[in-house]
Amino acid sequence: MNGDWLLRGRDGRLTVYLKSDDAVLCRAELAPGGPWEPFRRIGGDLGLQQGPAAVGQGDDGYAHLVSWRQAGTGESRLVHSTHFRPLLAPLDWSPVGHPNGRGDRTGTPAVAVDDRRRAYVFVRNAGGGVSLLVQKERGGWYPWRDLKGSSIQDQLAAASRESGLVEVYAATPERILHWRQEEPGRTPTRDETADVAARPGTLRALRTSAERTTLFFTDQGGELCAWRPGGKPVPLLQAAGPGPVAAVRCEIDGHDCTVLAQRSASGRVAFAAYPTEQEQAGAWWTESGPPLPPAAEIALAVDAHGTLVAATLDPTDATLRVTRRKAEAGLALEGWREV
Structure with a gap:
């Protein structure tokens, strides 16, 4: 899944989303912190x-899901579903079209x-540019909009600020591009560019203050970097492994911190934390849990009690493992358990 696939719903229950070969699957807690369905x-x-x-998830707790489906030989269409509460069934998939009107899957x-x-x-x-489709408030969708750009790599990273204004990041082989919405309802426009090459598939955007998001990515030298438009990318620490990083803001010992997690080269989950937007404070990895298969994905969230939760999901057999931060100083975690 592109985006945070471990989400807390408006009723406090956690839900995970998994893309299988021909479907998206979901699984939720039966009660906050309790067993899973x-x-x-x-x-x-x-x-x-x-x-x-x-x-993607709004501040109302609703999850919006988008995927591609086959619509004939050489033809694909995007479909959309909304999941209002973890224990309710998501809406049926609804076709929303193609950025070029018709054609095969584009990204x-x-x-x-x-x-x-x-x-x-x-x-x-x-x-090779970026297209945007916006949902109407009373149902339906506005027409597709071309945000321009060229040589865009497959993965994009989208996020919204606390104001609800939306932005998106995209990478080309030479640089990272940023589009930013300046007013509610307006089309996001190209804002700034970072002249750094990111490894494909490593972009992850996180809301880190009232009016800023931070993009995490791995550069071609293997360094995990953080970039906020208005400044320059900052090397944070050497990436623990080749895949994308998971990121979340949470309170640790009374401080607003950003926690990162990534599957390390050893296969275990590596964690790092630092004061939010203070990359100069430094960070370092600490590994946890058993070795995971190469395809395993990692996610972070904060549960209904404000506790950090980490999850790993193996898409080959849908094995879900979860751990939580202990009620003690630092970033100490409970033992991983399969649920």
Whole structure:
């Protein structure tokens, strides 16, 4: 899943989302901190294409999911579903079109949600730029909008600020591009560019203050970097492994911290934490848990009690493991347990 696939719903329950070969699956806690239900298929029997899907969450706790489905030989269409509460069934998949009108799959979608509970769907188009589809407040969608750009790599990273204004990051082989929404309801416009090459598939955006987001990515030298438009990318520490990093803000010992997690070269989960937006304070990795298969994904969230939660999910057999921060100083974690 492109986006944070471990989410806390408006009722406090955690939900995980998993893209399988022909479906998106979800699984939720039966009660906050309690046992988990089995995986359920989202959107009925409508089959989806292989490849990543996207998930984004608004401040109302609703999850918006977007994926591609086959629409004939050489033809694909994006579909959308909304999941209002963890233990309710998500809505059936609804077709929302193609950024070029018609054609095959063009890229991995990304989703952000504004303060009006509207989903913003970003995707690379057939011309190598970025296209945007915006949900209407009373149902339906506005026409596709071309945000321009060229040579965009497959993965985009979308996020919304505390104001609900939406932004998106995209990488080319030479630089990172940023689009920013300046007013509610307005189309995001190109803002700033970072002249640094990111490894494909490593972009992760996180809201880190009232009006800023931070983009985490791995550069071509293997350094995990943080970038906030208005400044320059800052090397944070050597990436623990080749995949994307998970990131979340939470309180640790009374301090607003950003916690990062990544599958390390050894296969275990590596954690790091530092004061939010204070990269100069430094960070270092500490490994935890058993070795994971190469395809395993990692996510972070904060539960209904304000406790840091980490989860790993093996897409090959849907094995879900969870740990929580202990009620003691520092970033000490409980033992991992399979749920």
